[in-house]
Amino acid sequence: xxxxxxxxxxxxxxxxxxxxxxxxxxxxxxxxxxxxxxxxxxxxxxxxxxxxxxxxxxxxxxxxxxxxxxxxxxxxxxxxxxxxxxxxxxxxxxxxxxxxxxxxxxxxxxxxxxxxxxxxxxxxxxxxxxxxxxxxxxxxxxxxxxxxxxxxxxxxxxxxxxxxxxxxxxxxxxxxxxxxxxxxxxxxxxxxxxxxxxxxxxxxxxxxxxxxxxxxxxxxxxxxxxxxxxxxxxxxxxxxxxxxxxxxxxxxxxxxxxxxxxxxxxxxxxxxxxxxxxxxxxxxxxxxxxxxxxxxxxxxxxxxxxxxxxxxxxxxxxxxxxxxxxxxxxxxxxxxxxxxxxxxxxxxxxxxxxxxxxxxxxxxxxxxxxxxxxxxxxxxxxxxxxxxxxxxxxxxxxxxxxxx
Numbered sequence: 173x174x175x176x177x178x179x180x181x182x183x184x185x186x187x188x189x190x191x192x193x194x195x196x197x198x199x200x201x202x203x204x205x206x207x208x209x210x211x212x213x214x215x216x217x218x219x220x221x222x223x224x225x226x227x228x229x230x231x232x233x234x235x236x237x238x239x240x241x242x243x244x245x246x247x248x249x250x251x252x253x254x255x256x257x258x259x260x261x262x263x264x265x266x267x268x269x270x271x272x273x274x275x276x277x278x279x280x281x282x283x284x285x286x287x288x289x290x291x292x293x294x295x296x297x298x299x300x301x302x303x304x305x306x307x308x309x310x311x312x313x314x315x316x317x318x319x320x321x322x323x324x325x326x327x328x329x330x331x332x333x334x335x336x337x338x339x340x341x342x343x344x345x346x347x348x349x350x351x352x353x354x355x356x357x358x359x360x361x362x363x364x365x366x367x368x369x370x371x372x373x374x375x376x377x378x379x380x381x382x383x384x385x386x387x388x389x390x391x392x393x394x395x396x397x398x399x400x401x402x403x404x405x406x407x408x409x410x411x412x413x414x415x416x417x418x419x420x421x422x423x424x425x426x427x428x429x430x431x432x433x434x435x436x437x438x439x440x441x442x443x444x445x446x447x448x449x450x451x452x453x454x455x456x457x458x459x460x461x462x463x464x465x466x467x468x469x470x471x472x473x474x475x476x477x478x479x480x481x482x483x484x485x486x487x488x489x490x491x492x493x494x495x496x497x498x499x500x501x502x503x504x505x506x507x508x509x510x511x512x513x514x515x516x517x518x519x520x521x522x523x524x525x526x527x528x529x530x531x532x533x534x535x536x537x538x539x540x541x542x543x544x545x546x547x548x549x550x551x552x553x554x555x556x557x558x559x560x561x562x563x564x565x566x567x568x569x570x571x572x573x574x575x576x
Contacts, residue, residue, distance in 0.1 A: 174262040174383060174576055176508040176542050177203055180249045183224075184216070190224045191231060194257060205234070205259075210267035210377060212317070212510075213238030214546040215255035217353055217360040220369045224255065229367025234259075235269045237375045238364040239319045239351035243518055243547040245530040247537070250545075252526070258544050260508070260576070265381035266311070268296045271365045272374045279328035286336035286374075293378050300380075311380040313341060315554070315574075318348035320374035322361040322549040324459060324470075329410040330550050330566045331472040333374060338564045345387060345554030346564040347574045348376075349512040352549030361549060383576065386503060389553045390496040391455040391570035392443050393488060397480035399427055401447070404477045412458075412467045415479065419465030420458075429481055436461035439481070441520050443569040444469075447478040452555045452563040455570050457516050470516075470550060470568035486525060489517055493529045496571050497536035503575060509543035510574040512551045517569060 179197035183190040211232055217240040219225050229236050236257070244256045260267065272289040275282055297311055318337060323330035330350060337346050351361035362369035379385075402423070406413035415423040424430045430438055439458035447453045458467045473479065500509055513529060521528055530545055537543055553572040555563045 174260050174265050174508060175206065176258060176260050178246050178256055178258045178544060180244070180246050180254060180256045182251050182254045184218050184222050184253065187223050187227050190255070191227050194228065195231065198259065206261040206263045208263070208266045209234040209259060209261040210269070211236035212258045212260065213255070213364050214241045214244050216240065216242060216253040217362060218253070219255050220362065225364060225369065226367040228257065235267070236364065236366055237269055237317070237319060237377055239349060239548070240360065240362045240364070240369070241352055241546050241548065242354045242515070243530070245534070245545040247534060247543065250527060250530050256544060256546070262381065262383075265379060265383045266300060268293060268300060268378040268380065269365075270296070270376055271370070274370075274372045275326060275328065275374070277326050277372075279326065279332060282328065282332055283336065286333065287340070289374065289376065290337065290340040293376060297378060297380070313344050313378045313380055314383045315345040315347060315379050315385045316341065317377045317379065318346050318374065318552055319350070319363050319376075321351050321363050321371055322353075322358055323350060324549075325358045325361065326372060329472050331410070334552055334564050334566050337376060343560065343562045345385065345562055346552055347385070347387060347554055347572065348552040349546065349548035350550035352515045352547060386575040387554055388496055388499055388573040388575070389555070389567065389570050390492045391567070392445065392482045392484060392492070394445065396482040396484065396488065397445060398429075398483055399480065401478040401480045404446070404473050404475050404479060407473050407475050410469050410472050411462050412469050412473050414466075420467040421461065421465045427481070434461065436467050439467070440516065441484060442481050443484065443516070444479050444481050446473050448474060449476060450563055451557050452565060454565045455567050457568040471566040484520060486521065489521060489529055490532050493532045493571065494536060496573060497533045500573050500575060501536060501538075507542075508576050509537070510576060511543065511545045511571060512548040513545065513571050514551055514567070514569045515547045515549055517571070518547050
């Protein structure tokens with residue numbers, strides 16, 4: 173069993189006030205930590221420069237991982253410039269963490285960096301197992317939590333980050349999120365690890381022991397798909413080149429999705445469903461054009477995938493939020509709920525309705541005090557397929573939930 177409790181602050185500039193407020197909320201004296209503990213941190217990026225992140229880590233006797241984000245929410249608390257620390261603690265589950273080396277712009281060293289990170293996690297798992305029970309070579313990993321910077325600014329397809337973990341640890345769920353900021357150039361997005369921030373590194377945590385996580389996701393109603401499904405005829409990394417043999421620009425113009433060439437960035441609020449050969453599906457958004465008629469997508473869309481663009485209304489954001497929160501409540505059974513929402517959903521709501529999704533989820537969760545919600549620059553979701561296989565995917569425009 174894992175217990176989760178949380179703390180929240182909007183005090184950016186006064187480090188002492190921020191730390192004392194967080195410690196008061198955590199109340200370790202009356203809510204003592206169990207044998208193994210992990211901290212998960214989400215915050216507005218200015219908490220890094222002010223020194224709060226560093227000071228907070230120095231006060232905590234456990235590893236802290238996380239990302240920067242422009243929106244956080246706990247029961248009855250939410251903010252676009254806030255910090256929340258969520259603590260997972262357990263006597264019968266353990267948390268093994270690792271930080272990657274710097275990832276080169278363009279991802280030329282991504283394979284080597286991720287392999288070394290996974291090697292380090294494996295070594296720690298074996299060390300942890302043999303110290304507790306010499307007959308065990310490596311404990312069973314129940315899931316990974318994975319976090320990284322916004323891969324778009326590193327010119328990297330975020331799917332590759334997820335796939336490197338999945339290929340090394342086959343059929344183990346990977347859940348997590350990428351950082352984001354609302355800076356016009358997507359700067360100020362960082363991964364967080366033990367008081368330090370990294371613009372080009374990833375962190376993962378292996379969770380072992382007596383824990384059975386469940387996962388849910390939702391994005392857009394399939395009834396909203398426009399036109400018949402089309403086929404991806406060429407793609408390169410996260411560049412979608414052609415659909416049905418036409419450039420993406422020409423296809424989008426022919427379907428009335430955009431008016432003229434150069435308008436592909438206007439598809440940002442027109443998410444796309446992609447159905448893959450293995451039976452899984454992913455949601456993608458178009459970040460903009462590549463200057464050659466292709467679209468820069470929020471992740472890879474493989475050749476042969478069947479795709480459809482969907483129209484969205486504000487009511488669809490709320491209805492899908494309500495649906496997934498309702499499903500989660502039914503199976504929560506005293507466990508903890510972790511929820512990531514794509515920043516595209518928050519931006520679609522606009523400044524006046526920014527709080528609607530979080531408020532909808534909080535209302536449905538009711539008296540449950542053991543959940544948190546944060547916006548992400550890409551959500552990592554493990555989809556279980558027939559036969560026991562797990563397909564871990566980077567998603568866009570979705571809500572992803574882990575019940576832990």
